[in-house]
Amino acid sequence: MCIMKNLFLILSMFLQSSLVLAAAQDHQVLRDSVTAFVQQQTSALPGKTSFQVDDIDSRLVLTACEKLEAFLPTGSQLLGKVSVGVRCAEKHGWSIFVAVQIKVSLNLLVSTQQLSAGHVLQEEDISTQTIEVSQTGGLINPKQALGKVLRYSISSGQVLREDMLRAPFSVVQGQTVQLVVNGGRFTVRNSGVALNNASEGQFVKVRNQAGGVVDGLAQASGVVEIAP
Secondary structure, rough: HHHHHHHHHHHHHHHHHHHHHEEEHHHHHHHHHHHHOOOOOHHOOOOOEEEEEOOOOOOOOOOOOEEEEEOOOOOOOOOOEEEEEEEEEOOOOOOEEEEEEEEEEEEEEEOOOOEOOEEOOHHHHEEEEEEOOOOOEOOOOOHOOOEEEEEOOOOOOOOOOOHHHEEOOEEEEOOHHEEEEOOOOOEEEEEEEEOEEEOOOOOEEEEEEEOOEEEEEEOOOEEEEEOO
16 A cells, blocks of 8 residues: 555655646747847848857746747847846746857048048048948948048057047138028128137037127038027
8 A cells, every 4th residue: 555655655745746847937948039039120230240149058947938029128238248037028027137148340430541630531531341240330331431531540450430420620710611591581791700619510609709608500611600
């Protein structure tokens, strides 16, 4: 009787273990879900993209789920080492994070020589180079750089970024400018002296002929537009 009881207990434990294993979520399905998500999200990125989905800890046991949803945590970007989430969109669901290594190679603009602050970029100053990036910000189109002014000195081969450049000044401090007030049916013109540097579209303070100081928007060719 005791032997039969023990056999029944062992058989019962075996069946319970089998049911648990049968109901466990397949890790490969999770990795496939992450792979499909990353492929979709990176398909529109410029350049060449490659990625590797890390293995999931084999000790992790999750309830099998038919409704899996991959997602990117708020504030994350699909570049470098990132964690992609997978959630079970069922009652009493769960969520985990899977590590992914994402590499993006871009044809970026680089300087062909050492350049000093204040230099206006010309065609001979830049070239393109295929570079594996770990963060965004590099320029890819020469139109983004040509005619712009360097904010500070850079070395040869340095990747050009938007924060390195500024538009050329259309008005410089001490310059005599033309003040223009457009009132719809009338236009008033006067002259004044710029009190600060400004690129086209930026605000500039101007001392007018009466000695007052007015604010306006710098335009091309030393013109400052004043609101009526």
